[in-house]
Amino acid sequence: MKNKPDDRRDNVDRIQYNIDKTILNCELADEMIAKTDDSKMKQTLEEKNERREEALEAMRKEIKDEALDKEKGYK
Template identity: 75%
Template sequence: MKNKPDDRRDNVDRIQHNISNTIHNIELAEEMIAKTDDNKMKNTIEEKNERRRDALKGMREEIKDEAIDKQNGYK
């Protein structure tokens, strides 16, 4: 069985897409928090958004690394 070659040309685009989706999900969750009176649900959503924000930090670091790697020819 042949392995697929490491094709990282679209990694920056893929990561940027994931960042955009995550930001959108945070915004939707914030709207839901504003509309609900259920404190348990608010806490759950706020915790999830905190995890999303942490993930965003990681994705932004990854996109920087990929951009540098791309600049260096993925060496």
């Protein structure tokens, strides 16, 4: 059985999609935080958003790296 070659052509698009979805989830969580009176729910959503912000930082770094690699590949 042969392994599939590493196809990285769509990595930038895939990462950008994930960034967009993560931002949307943060915004939706912020809306829920504003609407709910449940302090436990607020805390849970705030903690999730903190983790999402950390993930966003990592994804933004990764997309820069992928974009540079993609640019080098075209030259």
